[in-house]
Amino acid sequence: MGLIKKLPVYTEHIPGGSLVTTSVNSVLTMAQAKSLWYLLFGTACCAIELMATGASRYDFDRLGMIFRASPRQADIMLVAGTITKKMAPRVKRIYDQMAQPRYVLAMGGCAIGGGPFYYDCYSVLKGVDKIIPVDVFVPGCPPRPEALLQGCLEVGKKIRTLKLDEWS
Amino acid sequence: MTKAELTAHITTTFSGQVTVIENTQPEPYFIVKPEDLVAFARFIHDDSALQLTFLMNLAGADTGERYEVVYNVCSYQLKHRIFFKIQLPHDNPEFDTVIQVWPGANWFEREVWELFGMTVRNHPNLTRFLLEDDWNEGFPLRKGWTGTDFIPLPDRG
Amino acid sequence: MAEELRTEDMTMNMGPQHPSTHGVCRLVLTLDGEVIKDCQPVIGFLHRSIEKMCENRTYAQCIPLMDRFEYCTSMSCNWAFCLAAEKLSDIKVPERGEYLRVIMGELNRIASHLIFVGVTPMDCGALTPFLYTFRERERIMDLFEMTCGQRLTYNYIRIGGVAKDIPPEFIPKCREFLDIFEEKIRDYEKLLVDNPIWIARNKGVGIITPQLVYDYCISGPSARASGVNFDIRKNDPYSIYDRFDFDIPLGTGGDCYDRFNVRVNEMRQSARIVAQALDHLPDGEIRVKVPLKFKPNPGEVYSRRENSRGEMGVYLVSDGSTKPFRIRARGGSFSHLQAVPHIVKGLKIADLVAIFASMDIIMPEIDR
Helix, strand or coil: CHHHHCHHHHEEEECCEEEECCCHHHHHHHHHHCCCCEECCECCHHHHHHHHHHCCCCCCHHHCCCEECCHHHCCEEEEECCCECCCHHHHHHHHHHCCCCCEEEEECHHHHHCHHHCCCCCCECCCHHHCCCCCEEECCCCCCHHHHHHHHHHHHHHHHCCCHHHCC | CCHHHHHHHHHHHCCCCEEEECCCCCCCEEEECHHHHHHHHHHHHHCCCCCCCEEEEEEEEECCCCEEEEEEEECCCCCCEEEEEEEECCCCCEEECCCCCCHHHHHHHHHHHHHHCCEEECCCCCCCCCCCCCCCCCCCCCCCCCCCCCCCCCCCC | CCCCCCCCCEEEEECCCCCCCCCCCEEEEEEECCEEEEEEEECCCCCCCHHHHHCCCCHHHHHHHHHCCCHHHHHHHHHHHHHHHHHHHCCCCCHHHHHHHHHHHHHHHHHHHHHHHHHHHHHCCCCHHHHHHHHHHHHHHHHHHHHHCCCCCCCCEECCEECCCCCCCHHHHHHHHHHHHHHHHHHHHHHHCCCHHHHHHHCCCCCCCHHHHHHHCCCCHHHHCCCCCCCHHHHCCCCCHHHCCCCCCCCCCCCHHHHHHHHHHHHHHHHHHHHHHHHCCCCCCCECCCCCCCCCCCEEEEEEEEECCEEEEEEEEECCCCCCCEEEEECHHHHHHHHHHHHCCCCEHHHHHHHHHHCCCCHHHHHC
16 A cells, blocks of 8 residues: 555656556565465364355455465465364474465464363363464454454565565 | 153063163163173164164263263154163273164264273274374373363362 | 286375365275275364363353354254253243244254355355355344354353343344345255256265164254154254244255255245244243352253254263263264265265265264
8 A cells, every 4th residue: 555655756757658666575575465365274163254254245355365275375374263182283284385475374262272172171282373383363262254354464464564585 | 652651661571681760851761781781772773662773872971980881762763762871880891882783883982982991892993083193191081080281170169 | 008007996085174074074085096995084183072171160151162062053052051951950941032042043053054055065166155155144143143242152042041132123134034035045046956067966976875874873954865754843842843833854865965955945944933933922031040050950861952963962960069970962963974984985086075065064063
């Protein structure tokens, strides 16, 4: 948005057209932030809210986000649902298969810190950030679709602040 | 059949020994000896007046003094139901499988073995399925079990 | 060209992360080319030990945990648990509370079947019904949100009644939804029922015989599609279901096509029940006064409910204290997944996807 407002300042009119100067970093990070393709990784209840966010009322596609089933084709992993200790090595494996630059959004109480399954539970991993680095946490049980959309916009804002050599 | 008719039919017709538990629910409740389990299951499944073909639930329980395995069965055709259970001692809990009567009991029995530690004789595939593959902390649903990474709920009165 | 073709069997993994496994289920397939020779489900990836947790919580604290047992129909799970606790202590729920429970339970059944009607064609490749059905589902979520504040895990049905009364705008909005719903069901049918691709993918695929239904204790719409007429609401009525007039849709072939049609017709019947309940909704109390630390009489009880996926049962043992001694919650999918390896032998992988989707299996019921 900042680039478009300042466009008249940076534009030079030359015969036959015009020229815009900007930095490669801001164009590439804007392109990345506006088209994050997410990996369908719903395990539990939050997966239903993820599907509802992708449906027609709260549309993910207007933010440029479309679902992909394969980790090789995805930019962001939306970890939606409880991660058990049996599932944890598989989560790590799928995260390793994603190509860089890759981002992770932890959706729901269970993915953040165990959620309602923190006490008296012997099989739940209490937070997915114990095995993979998480960029944005979206709290809720399950979070509303609007909260999830805001979480994805926050990931976009975070991407805009990164420098080229920090992409990893 | 009503509760009284079911109780009367089963206690008079079954060849082994069956104890009736008094309860306030509409289903009759029996205690069967572990040795008679398969014969009892076959009897209630095949008998034309009972036809108890639908195994609704098979659950294990740890009462503190002994283990119990509870069976809740009902009939698709005649629409009545009964409960029965077997009681096993703490030091050697073993019982026979009823897969030959109800093939759908397969995973129920596997779960009872995995979470309580009760061995099921003649089961085709008694392997771990709910817990992690390298689980070595005992049997979680027994009373008084605690494991590593088990944070109990604080008691706030 | 004189090389010999290698024809040994291949073992392939349809892993826990897969768009068509409806949650985290792993299927280990033994394949001869594209034909399945054996299929072994590996489960336990969502084992959250709800039963052990319930043993250390009061009855009121168990209800939100039971929500997560089967999140597509949380009202059902709440209701099954409350039925069990009420049976132990002979609590009689007031009339308005019963009618509200029926309205919410049936709306929840419609919402769950809408997920099914949206996601099953998606597995077979048709993406449009998903967008249509979730649009209707959002209207039901609006109704639930205005009543209890939540969209998915409601914690609404409590021991002795329901938590809150419906606001005045609920009834007109619900009637508006029911008025347009029949036309929307016809839209879904226009897209799929006579569609040659849908018929080729589903008709004659994955036939479940009545003998398989009896052997593996299959219940719910999957059993009714094979012709077994068994619905707990008619055969073993609980609550006030004997006052309503509704039909039980039955199928004849037991294939995927019939299972789909049975569920679509069940949505119509549920809408009929909700309309009748709204017409006869009485005034009065919604809940009987029950102490916060509820102590039922000691005993054992098994309460069952007709859920959208089969029979939902709760076996509850109480020792007279404020915490349940043992809970064993039983969902329909636990038995259905045991039958899947017997249905898919000899079929192709694409058929496995269609069968898995049509059985409407959901993993938290299996793993708990």
